[in-house]
Amino acid sequence: MGANASNYPHSCSPRVGGNSQAQQTFIGTSSYSHQGYGCESKLYSLDHGHEKPQDKKKKTSGLATLKKKFIKRRKSSRSADHAKQMRELLSGWDVRDVNALVEEYEGTSALxxxxLQANLARPEARTLQKDMAELYQYKYCTDVDLIFQETCFPVHRAILAARCPFFKTLLSSSPEYGAEIIMDINTAGIDMPMFSALLHYLYTGEFGMEDSRFQNVDILVQLSEEFGTPNSLDVDMRALFDYMCYYDVVLSFSSNSDLVETFGGSQNCLxxxxxxxxxxxxxRSPFFRHLLQRRIRTGEEITDRTLRTPTRIILDESIIPKKYAKVILNCMYxxxxxxxxxxxxxSVGSLSEVQALVAGKLNMTRAEEAMELYHIALFLEFNMLAQGM
Known part of the structure; x- marks a missing residue:
């Protein structure tokens, strides 16, 4: 009378949810407390849409067993007895063969x-692109000035002419040394920083600054139509080396040390x-840079500019043999x-070649030539050439 079915230990009562198709049956078990005889019901769902706890345990135990097998296999591979494997491999070898293998391993480890030690001790070899960026920044040996928006940009005639058809035509109209050329650019929106970035691009192949205008396709198309589209830096520098347009220095070789000291002498001595x-x-070479800067300080450069003749640098062939000159210049460009x-x-039959023939050094091996060229590169402070040996 008035008793709730849930108060009985084994009572079953259906509970209907909001959806008639999702009916679940709950089995209630009551546990009586020792004090107050209160009851606490525990419900277990027997929903047929889910797996039973026993099935889950079976699947879990199966996966755990498979995982243990993989772990055991991995541990066995890690703990492989390499010494035993080497003994099995070399069991049929002759002692001399084993000794040769050990020497090979030791030599490889030493090499x-x-x-690694050579890479740590080796100075950084500056690339052509980095040296060209420094050339544009510090303005070594410039020979023409571009005036844009009342700002002077000292530049190098040969580089701009080799890289850009627009400048090749423009500079040909003013061939004199130190000419000042006023720039008139038709492309709209070009200010002084952007013009400097364009010059930096001609020197290095990179703009050298972050500017959203360089992402604008219309501006790039207008610039290419006005200035032309340059080739890659290495292609244009190769062409500059092959044709030597606008060259302004000649390298001469002499075995007369007095002639080298005075930077002069008759033409037939060279x-x-x-x-x-x-x-x-x-x-590319601090040696040549300091040499040219010294000529500027002593006033020798003024004479060459007045006469409009290329600067002559006479090198001692006992220090820098002439036969290596083209290799050095090719690497510089x-x-x-x-x-x-x-x-x-x-062969041109120079005095140095006669001396080399007498000394027995004319027929040098490639290794000997590479070693001699390496020492010349160190003398010129030209790390790219030294590390290319």
Whole structure:
């Protein structure tokens, strides 16, 4: 009478949810407390849409067993007895073969250590792009001034002419040294920072600044229509090396040390001359840069500018043999060390070659030539050439 069915230990009562299709049956079990005989019901769902606890345990135990097998296999591979495997491998080898294998391992380990130590001790080899960026920043040996929005931009005639058809045409109309050329650009929106970034791009192949205008396709199209589209930096520098347009320095070689000291002498005392550009050799080699700066301080450069003649640099062939000159210049313009140039150029019968023939050094091996060229690169402070050996 008035008793609730849930108060009985084994009573069953259906409970209907909001959806008639989702009916669940609950089995209630009551546990009596020792004090007050209160009851606490525990309900277990027997919903047929879910798995029973026993099924879950079976599947879990199966996955756990599989996982244990993988772990055991992994542990066994980690704890492999490499010494035992080596003994099995070498069990049929001769003692001399085993000794040769050990020496091979020791040599490889020593070579790896030497390689790591050499990389740590080796100075950074500056690339052509980095040296060209420094050349534009510090303005070594400039020969023409561009005036844009009342601002002067000292630049190098040969580099701009080699990189940009617009400047090639513009500079040809003012060939004199130190000419001032007023820039008139038709492309709208070009201010002084953007013009400087354009010059930086011609020197390095990169704009050198973050500007949203360089992401504007319309502006880039207008600039390409007015200035032309340059090739990659290495292609244009290779062409500049091959054709030597606007060269302003010649390298001469002599075995007369007095002639080298005075930077003069008669033409018949000199061997074959090689053309080059002051901008390139001064940016790639501190030796040449300091040499040219000294000529400016002593006033020797003024004479060459007045006479409009290229500067002559006479090198002592006992220190820098003439046969390596083309290899050095090729690396300065392209960052490529090509020793095949040594054997492709015809001999001109210089005094140094006669001395080398007498000393028995004319037929040098490639290794000997590379070592001699390495020491020349250190003398010129030209790390790209030194590390290319």
């Amino acid at each position: 790896k250590e030497l390689y 061997d074959e001359e090689l053309r080059a550009h002051k901008a390139i050799i001064s940016s 392209t960052d490529v060390v090509d020793l095949s140039v040594l054997h492709s150029s015809p």
